[in-house]
Amino acid sequence: MIDTAVRTLKPTTPEEVQAIVAEAGAGARHIEVVGGGTKRAIGAMDPVDLALSTQRLDRIVDYAPEELVLTAQAGVRLADIEKLVASRGQMLAFEPPRWTRLVGSRGEPTLGGVLAANLSGPRRIRAGAARDHFLGFEAVSGRGEVFKAGGKVVKNVTGYDLMKLMAGSWGTLAILTEVTIKVLPRPRTETTLLLFGLPDVRASEAMALALNGPFDVSGAAHLPSFAARARPLKAELATTALRLEGFEASVAARVDGLAAALKGYGRIDALDDQHSREFWNQIREVEAFAGDPRPLWRLSLPPATGWRGPHGLPGDALYDWAGGLAWLLTEEPAEKVRRVTRELGGHALCLRGAPAFAPRDGPLGALQDRVKAAFDPLGVLNPGRMEGGA
Amino acid sequence: MKMPAPDAALIARKAEIVRALKRIVPGEGVVSELAGLVPFESDGLSAYRQTPIAVVLPETTAQVSEILGWCQANGVKVVPRGAGTSLSGGALPLADGVVLGLSKFNRVLEVDYANRCAVVQPGVTNLGVTAAVEAKGFYYAPDPSSQIACTIGGNVAENAGGVHCLKYGLTTNNLLGCELVLMNGEVVRLGGKAMDAEGYDLLGLVTGSEGLLGVVTEVTVRILPRPETARAMLLGFATVEGAAATVGDIIAAGVIPAGLEMMDNPAIRAAEAFVGAGYPVDAAALLIVELDGPEAECAELVGHVRMLAAERGADFVKTSESEAERLAFWAGRKAAFPAVGRIAPDYFCMDGTIPRRALPQVLTRIAELSAEYGLGVANVFHAGDGNLHPLILYDADVPGDLEKAEAFGADILKLCVAVGGVLTGEHGVGVEKRDLMGEMFDPTDLACQQRVKCAFDPGLLLNPGKVFPTLHRCAELGRVHVHRGKVAFPELPRF
Numbered sequence: 108m109i110d111t112a113v114r115t116l117k118p119t120t121p122e123e124v125q126a127i128v129a130e131a132g133a134g135a136r137h138i139e140v141v142g143g144g145t146k147r148a149i150g151a152m153d154p155v156d157l158a159l160s161t162q163r164l165d166r167i168v169d170y171a172p173e174e175l176v177l178t179a180q181a182g183v184r185l186a187d188i189e190k191l192v193a194s195r196g197q198m199l200a201f202e203p204p205r206w207t208r209l210v211g212s213r214g215e216p217t218l219g220g221v222l223a224a225n226l227s228g229p230r231r232i233r234a235g236a237a238r239d240h241f242l243g244f245e246a247v248s249g250r251g252e253v254f255k256a257g258g259k260v261v262k263n264v265t266g267y268d269l270m271k272l273m274a275g276s277w278g279t280l281a282i283l284t285e286v287t288i289k290v291l292p293r294p295r296t297e298t299t300l301l302l303f304g305l306p307d308v309r310a311s312e313a314m315a316l317a318l319n320g321p322f323d324v325s326g327a328a329h330l331p332s333f334a335a336r337a338r339p340l341k342a343e344l345a346t347t348a349l350r351l352e353g354f355e356a357s358v359a360a361r362v363d364g365l366a367a368a369l370k371g372y373g374r375i376d377a378l379d380d381q382h383s384r385e386f387w388n389q390i391r392e393v394e395a396f397a398g399d400p401r402p403l404w405r406l407s408l409p410p411a412t413g414w415r416g417p418h419g420l421p422g423d424a425l426y427d428w429a430g431g432l433a434w435l436l437t438e439e440p441a442e443k444v445r446r447v448t449r450e451l452g453g454h455a456l457c458l459r460g461a462p463a464f465a466p467r468d469g470p471l472g473a474l475q476d477r478v479k480a481a482f483d484p485l486g487v488l489n490p491g492r493m494e495g496g497a
Numbered sequence: 498m499k500m501p502a503p504d505a506a507l508i509a510r511k512a513e514i515v516r517a518l519k520r521i522v523p524g525e526g527v528v529s530e531l532a533g534l535v536p537f538e539s540d541g542l543s544a545y546r547q548t549p550i551a552v553v554l555p556e557t558t559a560q561v562s563e564i565l566g567w568c569q570a571n572g573v574k575v576v577p578r579g580a581g582t583s584l585s586g587g588a589l590p591l592a593d594g595v596v597l598g599l600s601k602f603n604r605v606l607e608v609d610y611a612n613r614c615a616v617v618q619p620g621v622t623n624l625g626v627t628a629a630v631e632a633k634g635f636y637y638a639p640d641p642s643s644q645i646a647c648t649i650g651g652n653v654a655e656n657a658g659g660v661h662c663l664k665y666g667l668t669t670n671n672l673l674g675c676e677l678v679l680m681n682g683e684v685v686r687l688g689g690k691a692m693d694a695e696g697y698d699l700l701g702l703v704t705g706s707e708g709l710l711g712v713v714t715e716v717t718v719r720i721l722p723r724p725e726t727a728r729a730m731l732l733g734f735a736t737v738e739g740a741a742a743t744v745g746d747i748i749a750a751g752v753i754p755a756g757l758e759m760m761d762n763p764a765i766r767a768a769e770a771f772v773g774a775g776y777p778v779d780a781a782a783l784l785i786v787e788l789d790g791p792e793a794e795c796a797e798l799v800g801h802v803r804m805l806a807a808e809r810g811a812d813f814v815k816t817s818e819s820e821a822e823r824l825a826f827w828a829g830r831k832a833a834f835p836a837v838g839r840i841a842p843d844y845f846c847m848d849g850t851i852p853r854r855a856l857p858q859v860l861t862r863i864a865e866l867s868a869e870y871g872l873g874v875a876n877v878f879h880a881g882d883g884n885l886h887p888l889i890l891y892d893a894d895v896p897g898d899l900e901k902a903e904a905f906g907a908d909i910l911k912l913c914v915a916v917g918g919v920l921t922g923e924h925g926v927g928v929e930k931r932d933l934m935g936e937m938f939d940p941t942d943l944a945c946q947q948r949v950k951c952a953f954d955p956g957l958l959l960n961p962g963k964v965f966p967t968l969h970r971c972a973e974l975g976r977v978h979v980h981r982g983k984v985a986f987p988e989l990p991r992f
Contacts (some may be wrong), residue, residue, distance in 0.1 A: 266926065482945070
């Protein structure tokens with residue numbers, strides 16, 4: 108759990124990070140790794156002796172818009188990165204969420220934290236996840252060694268792709284000190300088409316139809332009536348949303364094509380550029396479920412049958428990623444949520460009310476343990492996190 | 498290039514090894530006669546050849562599991578192989594090892610349009626995936642030049658790219674799951690049809706691991722609906738600088754083309770002589786730009802690109818007006834390697850990636866090196882993502898030519914790293930660039946990677962001699978060095 112009593116070290120150089128980790132390893136001490144500290148509540152860990160914040164590793168190292176590449180120290184705030192790339196008409200295409208209101212935390216996420224948690228927003232379905240834009244890094248392993256992997260160019264297969272391993276490792280393998288990411292041009296405009304009153308199954312069909320056509324959909328979400336009624340949307344009916352982004356003429360043509368394809372699904376409304384942006388920010392942040400006291404789950408499922416998860420687990424749901432990501436508020440026992448999700452070919456992460464991660468088991472779990480040990484054999488970094496502990 | 502010294506004791510056990518393999522894979526699934534082994538001696542990097550002890554061609558995951566389990570228990574090295582099209586020697590056999598061929602895993606198991614994915618066996622060709630889904634308007638995006646022959650399993654092992662990966666990503670960005678057999682025979686499933694999986698992203702780690710971590714026996718790939726239209730443009734320039742600047746301008750304008758290729762004059766001439774694609778043979782550099790999407794988008798962007806190219810002095814501009822013409826534009830580029838093969842007895846294909854801004858400088862230096870070594874070179878370039886393919890021309894029958902070509906290639910790759918790039922953009926390290934890994938990574942970086950190898954294959958039996966310049970025993974790598982006593986950085990504030 109979060110122990111606010113432990114001291115927090117805020118190193119300003121990778122060498123200092125290295126020294127702290129090496130010293131902790133030597134003294135059999137354990138470190139909680141923190142970026143902006145906005146996701147500390149996700150994934151309980153065993154007791155630690157100190158916290159290490161990357162906040163003061165906050166330098167932009169290189170930004171080459173025409174190369175589509177940005178290198179920064181891990182503690183640079185996400186907001187600062189987004190502002191910088193926006194000033195050159197670019198974006199982080201994986202649309203990272205904050206989840207601060209959602210999990211009731213404060214502060215601003217860091218780029219390193221976003222990558223360590225592999226956080227990806229609605230554009231995941233088209234542009235990929237954080238891991239798909241993570242080109243290279245320097246880090247300090249749990250062994251207290253400074254090492255690097257990947258490169259500073261957009262295409263590289265030299266050596267193992269350790270970026271994939273770091274993305275979603277929640278600080279359990281190494282402390283990222285510097286990262287290189289791919290950035291992409293920001294779409295000139297966007298429009299969102301809305302469908303109303305569709306039951307989940309029918310909404311799932313509509314989203315599949317949209318994604319399976321030549322429309323280049325970059326967001327597909329469905330809000331059943333509970334989620335649609337909640338702030339901030341406050342809609343009367345269940346709402347299904349499809350986002351189209353790009354150059355003006357292209358968006359206009361695809362809006363027409365998609366609207367024609369969806370003729371059988373009733374009334375269609377459109378959100379213009381500004382309203383569309385606001386809407387997807389709210390989807391990305393799961394605003395509809397912020398402040399609800401019930402246990403909160405994030406289910407990752409095969410998109411076409413994503414609705415089966417929440418339908419087997421009474422509660423209230425909200426779907427992103429064309430149904431492949433189901434947010435669920437439910438009082439059902441954690442074991443049941445995980446079992447139902449697994450049986451449907453997916454997995455569940457709990458953001459509130461139960462252990463975040465499932466315990467590891469079987470040959471795959473043993474392999475994951477060996478990978479952890481390869482980087483952090485003494486279990487110095489974020490001990491027990493990702494291992495299903497309470 | 499030296500491979501680890503073969504273990505004579507293992508080679509002497511050939512009869513026993515073949516017997517054991519035949520017990521697991523009955524019938525014609527084990528090749529042990531010299532004549533039968535010849536086709537497996539080499540892969541796409543044909544300068545290197547080696548005859549393995551035997552080749553085993555299993556048909557089921559259970560057989561793969563049993564083979565690997567037996568080989569681990571008996572200390573026998575294994576080299577996995579798809580179609581053998583690797584350009585870096587990833588499937589080069591070991592004299593004291595067994596080749597595990599996946600060619601019989603050639604079925605498409607399931608196409609799931611609702612989830613936009615296909616479940617295929619690893620021996621299905623890259624183009625075979627598209628063939629299985631194109632009737633419904635879908636395709637599989639990564640398109641390495643060898644796509645007619647190369648297999649999905651090999652694509653996963655090498656994280657294969659292609660001319661469309663600037664917009665659509667490499668193999669790793671187009672996978673959802675796989676079944677993997679570990680060297681100890683255990684079978685694990687990584688990912689599935691959902692967009693992410695529990696725990697560490699081992700699917701991402703295994704992709705591009707060059708057959709060193711496990712044997713892939715099933716793959717779930719994403720499939721995409723075909724864009725409504727695609728149009729290709731040929732843009733000829735009198736200078737390399739003009740072409741390079743145009744590439745930067747296109748991307749700076751917010752356009753990410755589906756494909757953005759560059760060829761230099763020798764490559765243009767070779768391709769044109771071979772295919773007759775209508776390329777301007779006097780141009781110093783040719784860009785092929787492909788734009789896809791709705792008709793309206795293509796029309797707008799074609800106009801935009803034409804304008805940007807004109808501003809940089811393009812003196813040859815042609816836009817495809819039909820699908821046949823678009824394919825013809827690409828035919829020259831896709832045939833660039835065999836086309837160069839016609840003008841020289843042998844060639845080496847390099848694969849570095851550089852920051853695009855360094856292109857004119859790098860091409861100038863390559864030309865200088867070409868003169869110094871007295872070997873010709875033709876350059877094809879995935880210009881959008883900075884992935885350079887210099888083709889070094891040589892004649893293996895001329896004594897010393899191969900060594901000269903290797904040295905020239907090494908100089909080019911060192912140059913790529915020196916300007917901020919990397920050794921390989923899509924072909925893999927294999928044996929070809931193995932000894933250059935130290936140019937990019939220090940011993941600690943390499944130790945971190947090798948410990949990952951140890952987590953999967955502690956006996957180092959799977960595809961040894963590839964990727965890493967030095968083999969360290971896992972016990973040695975795993976040691977934890979603890980320096981007790983002195984506190985470093987005592988001045989650091991602790992609060």
